Amino acid sequence: xxxxRSVFRKHPRDRGQVSxxxxxxxxxxxxxxxxxxxxxxxxxxxxxxxxxxVGTIYGxxxxxxxxxLKDGGKIKxxxxxxxxxxxxx
Numbered sequence: 207x208x209x210x211r212s213v214f215r216k217h218p219r220d221r222g223q224v225s226x227x228x229x230x231x232x233x234x235x236x237x238x239x240x241x242x243x244x245x246x247x248x249x250x251x252x253x254x255x256x257x258x259x260v261g262t263i264y265g266x267x268x269x270x271x272x273x274x275l276k277d278g279g280k281i282k283x284x285x286x287x288x289x290x291x292x293x294x295x
Contacts, residue, residue, distance in 0.1 A: 224247055233271060239294060241290060247289045
């Protein structure tokens, strides 16, 4: 989390207890998600370079999800917890 103070800072209304509903959400495979890192939960965080990126769920690994996204010309595969993923509407 080094050099990520402005990236991981929360809005004052979003501070405090972390929502349980977001950590137990069930995301279907093949759906599009946005990586929004929740700094209140340190476990399962992807690297801060992927903050705000959109990817596709291609599998699960335990409680975590495997996300594929394009970075430049390559497809990167990231393992992230459900708390740090939000469905694209």
